Amino acid sequence: MRKITIGSLAAAAALLVPLGIGTATAATPATATFSKASDWGSGFEGKVTVKAGTGALSSWKVEFDLPAGTSISSAWDADMTKSGDHYTFVNKAWNGSLAAGASVSFGFNGAPGGLSGVLNCKLNGAACDGTGNPGPTPTPTVTPTVDPTPTPTVTPTVDPDPSGKKIVGYFTEWGTYDRKFQVKNLVDNGSAAKLTHILYAFGNTSGGRCSVGDAYAAYEKSFTAENSVDGVADTWDAPLRGNFNQLRKLKAKYPHIKLIWSFGGWTWSGGFTQAAANPAAFADSCHALLNDPRWAGLFDGIDIDWEYPNACGLTCDTSGPNAFKNLISALRAKFGPGKLVTAAITADGSTGGKIDATDYAGAISNLDWLMPMTYDYFGAFNAQGPTAPHSPLTSYPGIPKDGFNSDAAIQKLTSKGIPASKLLLGIGFYGRGWSGVTQAAPGGTATGPAPGTYEQGIEDYKVLKTKCPATGTVGGTAYAFCGGNWWSYDTPATIAGKMAYAKSRGLGGAFFWETSGDTTDGELITAIANGLK
Incomplete structure (x- = not known):
């Protein structure tokens, strides 16, 4: 049997650190991102994409303010309510549940054109950009040693049109x-x-x-x-x-x-x-x-x-x-x-x-x-x-x-x-x-x-x-x-x-x-x- 010394234990511990044993994967928060699909001067079409983070979402609510003088007239794929310049959008019965990392979008038409972004956006009460939205507690993960046998890679399917059209x-x-x-x-x-x-x-x-x-x-x-x-x-x-x-x-x-x-x-x-x-x-x-x-x-x-x-x-x-x-x-x-x-x-x-x-x-x-x-x-x-x-x-x-x-x-x-x-x-x-x-x-x-x-x-x-x-x-x-x-x-x-x-x-x-x-x-x-x- 090989003798284990205090020094060799320390060296072994040092070797373990780069392998990631005991380290935690940071949680990714849920986000909601606004984009403008089109603008014709007198009006615009907007879109918000809700994306689940590390944890799944069972429902979602997005709310934000618009600049004075700008209004939304209709929305789809979400139920909309408004109070002055404040708008709230709640998921439909069929698109509220999102698995971890999954996303869904809803859209709306408004006027006039020229809208560059929304104000005070919140997703389920937290900031839409993920700040202040901690997500689930991270789970420690163990990074295995590298197997010398190469792992086959899967080439993802590429949409024929990168624009998404x-x-x-x-x-x-x-x-x-x-x-x-x-x-x-x-x-x-x-x-x-x-x-x-x-x-x-x-x-x-x-x-x-x-x-x-x-x-x-x-x-x-x-x-x-x-x-x-x-x-x-x-x-x-x-x-x-x-x-x-x-x-x-x-x-x-x-x-x-x-x-x-x-x-x-x-x-x-x-x-x-x-x-x-x-x-x-x-x-x-x-x-x-x-x-x-x-x-x-x-x-x-x-x-x-x-x-x-x-x-x-x-x-x-x-x-x-x-x-x-x-x-x-x-x-x-x-x-x-x-x-x-x-x-x-x-x-x-x-x-x-x-x-x-x-x-x-x-x-x-x-x-x-x-x-x-x-x-x-x-x-x-x-x-x-x-x-x-x-x-x-x-x-x-x-x-x-x-x-x-x-x-x-x-x-x-x-x-x-x-x-x-x-x-x-x-x-x-x-x-x-x-x-x-x-x-x-x-x-x-x-x-x-x-x-x-x-x-x-x-x-x-x-x-x-x-x-x-x-x-x-x-x-x-x-x-x-x-x-x-x-x-x-x-x-x-x-x-x-x-x-x-x-x-x-x-x-x-x-x-x-x-x-x-x-x-x-x-x-x-x-x-x-x-x-x-």
Whole structure:
């Protein structure tokens, strides 16, 4: 046995100190941080992010003062009360509990612009910057000696857009047929690396319930190795095939992508009228479908594409202005805070138009974001014209209808108290066109729709860019005149302008219809991604 001396004990103790034995990890306090999402001079959109420290939070309350003459008119994701210039925000029932290190944000609109910060901010009675907010008592930790065997490191998933803007694209279920656009094409054309979210279109709403649109395309069709995301062919006895299995493989390869199942659309919106009569039953059916054991865990949320609540689309709905709000509330209650709930809505910015028919602002606290469909304003559904761009960003002299442009829709929605950060700008990856046109400038007469590959009056951008190249721009988008046909569509250049607009207005990002219309090297989605940086 080796003899232990007093000196050797002292030396051993000295060696222990650098290893951290008996040292304590300092507690990190909870904080609340104010930032300004956008400012348009006459008003502003603010955001406060609450972050738990070393200990979890079971609830939170943020309060602060504003400079005299500045006021807040509306808030979301928190309950607001005010007394003079003092404002208090308390968590909702679904976002009060925060695990250690987790964060949540709430927002508000106010006036006038120019606010640089808030005053006397407190989080649960302590300073918002963490001073005077001690957190839990630190627990002693032991730092182990270094193992000579290297520990594998995990590379974190990087959001495709470091700005945090959303890039959301529709993937159509039926694209697997005539269009031959498969999930693998999202890898081949570079879209998968740029998308933050995919909307799978569409689920059906017949009978006021969520149901599968096309079972064969969704989960039965077998893919060859050549058409499979991972190069592995489906077997006849695989428990899941079809688009769903390919999307599962895509998410494994690109774990940053979130997948949302979209229900309704132009053809299947009629079922929402019955759903609105019993929102809870509708929500139950949707939750059960998204969690079907065959594809459980595939979908990160649900999207409602109701065309249009309390207004007319393919059919007319008379459920009233609260129907949409009630439906979204039921979905949020059923799916909880951990799943995405989104909606594609009308972009009719005219006075007394479809936006005014529904209380979209009343639903926004239960939605992660709204997607006003800022396209299809004009087209050969008016066969004789006048020719006009289907997706104008702004108005222009001679536009056929006031309020039928993207900016009008965004301004109307924000004026109703919907935060700009919860709005995405819509982009069409296609054009709309007329035939029998004699003038290149907008406003000409026509004799009918221009011929298209799959449908008269509509053509993919990937075809139009060479078939009928752009000859001019109007209202922030492009148009083309060739051989008596007049087309309007967005190009990489006009998309860059629209993304600059989205950033200047503080929008949450952009979405597009739909993935198969882009070029094989992803020209349009690249323009969106670059424009939002």
